[in-house]
Amino acid sequence: MKQLNVGMIGGGFMGKAHALAYAGMPMFFWPAPAVPHRHTIVDVTEELAKNAAMKLGFDHYETDWRKVVNDPEIDVIDIVTPNHTHAEIAIAAAKAGKHIICEKPLALGAEQAKEMLDAVNEAGVKHMVAFNYRRTPAVALAKKYIEEGRIGKILSFRGTYLQDWSADPESPLSWRFQKKIAGSGALGDIGTHVVDFARYLVGEITDVNAVTKTWIPERPVQTGGTDSLGNVKGGADVPKSPVDVDDEFITMVKFDQGAIGTIEATRNAWGRNNYLTFEIHGEKGSLAFNYERRDELQVCFSDDPGDAKGFRTVYTGPNHPYGEGLWPIPALGIGYGETKIIETYDFFKSITEDTVVSPNFHDGYKIEAIADAILQSAENSQWVTVAKELS
C-alpha cells in the first residue's frame, strides 16, 4: 500500500481535525487510495510544535515551514494556519512540487488567490481547498438529486451560516477579527462555506447585492496566536483594539442559470451554533439541510401523493454518497471528523489516480472573487457583477 508523507503547517483547531482525518481515513475507506503518514508538523514555537507532534501523532516537528516545504521526504503540504499565511506557504510548496491541501478561505482576496492558482497550475501538483461541509453525505445527496433532475430546474437558493461565539463583546480580538490576517470577518470565515454550497449545488454566482455590519467595533486583545473562538474571555483590565472586519453580511445573489437567492452569515446570533443551512426550491421539488442535523436531508417532491405532500426526512447511511465507508445503519450519526475523513479520502484519491478534485484552488479563487464583490457591493450600496473572466 502506497504511503504519502504529510507535512502539516499549523497545529491548532484544524491541525487536530486534519490529523484525525489522516489517522481515520484508512479505517473508513479500505483499501485506502494511499495511507497518510503524519511525518512533520510545524508551529511557531518549539513548545507548540513539540506538543502538537506528540498530541497529533507526527514523527517530527519544526518551527520553520520552509524546511518542511523543501524536505524531499514530504509528498503533501497541509496548510492549517491563519489565512494571511496561506499564499506564501502554498506558492513555495507548489514550487517544491508538493501536493497541497489548504484551509479556507484560500486567500485574503481574489488577487492573492489567483497567484496561488497560477503557482499550482504551473507546478502541475494536485490542490484542494478545504470546504469540507460539501462532503457531508446529506449535502452530497442533495447534489445527486439535483443532477438526476429530481427537483427540476432550480429557482432559488437560501443559505445561512449563523454562530454566536463572537456575540459577547468580551470574546477577544483574535486573528479572525483582523483584516490583515483574516481578509474579512464572518464573510470569509463562514460565509464562504455557504458560497461553496451555492456554487456546488446551483451554479456560478454572477451578481451580488450586499450589506455588511460590524456590531462590536472593539474587543479585548487576545494573548497568544491560537483563536479560542470566544471560549476564553477578555477581562475589564485587558486593553481593547478596533475590529476592522464585518461581523455580519447578507447578500442577494443571481446565478448563471437564472436562479436567484440569498446568502447570509453572522457570528453574533445568540442561540445559533453551527447553523449552516440551505433551502433550494426547484420546479419539481425542494431540498433543505441544516448542519446541526447533519445526517438528515429534508425533501419534498411535486409528485408525492397529495395527502402526503410536505417535507420528509431522508437519514443518510449506506445507500447514500460515501455510505460504503461510513457507518452501517442510517442515523448512527456522523460528526465533523467524518467530513474531514471524506475530504482526505477524495484528496488522496485525486493524487493516486491523477484526477482533478473539487473544490480546488480554482474554486477557492472564484469564491474569493465573489467575496470581494460582496464587500464592494456593500461599500457602494449597489449590485456588483462578479468579474466576467472568472465564469
Ligand code: NAI
Ligand atoms: P487556530 O488559531 O486554532 O490555529 C492556528 C495555528 O497555526 C496555531 O497553532 C498557530 O500558532 C499556528 N501558526 C500561525 N502561524 C504559523 C506559521 N507561520 N507557521 C506555523 N504555524 C503557524 O486556527 P484554526 O481554527 O485551526 O484555523 C486555521 C485555518 O483553518 C484558517 O484558515 C481557518 O479559516 C480554517 N478553518 C477551517 C475550518 C473548516 O471547517 N474548514 C474550521 C476552522 C478553521
Ligand code: SOE
Ligand atoms: C469559526 O467561525 C469557525 O471555526 C470557522 O473558521 C470554520 O470555517 C467553521 O467551519 C466553524 O467555525
